[in-house]
Amino acid sequence: MSNVLTPTSALPIVFSSGFESGNGELVSLSKTACGCDRVEVRMTADPWSATDGHALQWFYFRLSHVRGRPVEVALVNAHEATFAKAWEEYKVAASYGGEDWFRVEDTQYRDGVLVWRLVPSRDCVSFAFFAPYSSARRAQLLADVLATAD
Incomplete structure (x- = not known):
């Protein structure tokens, strides 16, 4: 059994956030100068926020056809987040x-x-706050x- 990843680069990357608690809008897909697939995403406001209905911090989306492909994801409106300072020492889940x-x-x-x-080791990977x-x-x-319970 090989540990070598077989890229699925023949297939286009598929973006999805249309599932329970999913949040994110695809802005663009492109290649970087180093050959990485770059995925730009925007968070959308949470209409169910307990405050004013405009909380902006949560993201949760899935990328498919990415096994073995170097992927760079950019949350382009992170600076608009309700708690933007939280990103400073943050690591994506x-x-x-x-x-x-x-x-x-x-x-x-x-x-x-x-x-x-x-560089995902599987075909599908989810990212979330x-x-x-x-x-x-x-x-x-x-x-x-x-x-x-008794």
Whole structure:
């Protein structure tokens, strides 16, 4: 069995945020001078915010067809975030399956843009502000609690 990654570069990168708690709009896809795939994304305001309905901090989206491809993702409106200073020491959360999450060490906030780089080891990778807590996970927790209650 080989540890060599086989790039899926013959297929175009697919961006998606149309799922539970997904947030992000694709701005552009391009190649950098070094040959990385650059994905530019914008966060959208959270209409369900407990404050004024315009909180801007959460992002959660998925990229497909990226295994073995150097990817550079830029959150182009990070400077507009409700708590923009939070990006200064921040590392993006990433997951290959939605269960286990890790931090992307190569994350930088510069000139109002949050940029991270990764060579994904799987075909699909999700990125988020932090690991999301899905309604299915909540339902399972409640079921577990009820099953142990006397």
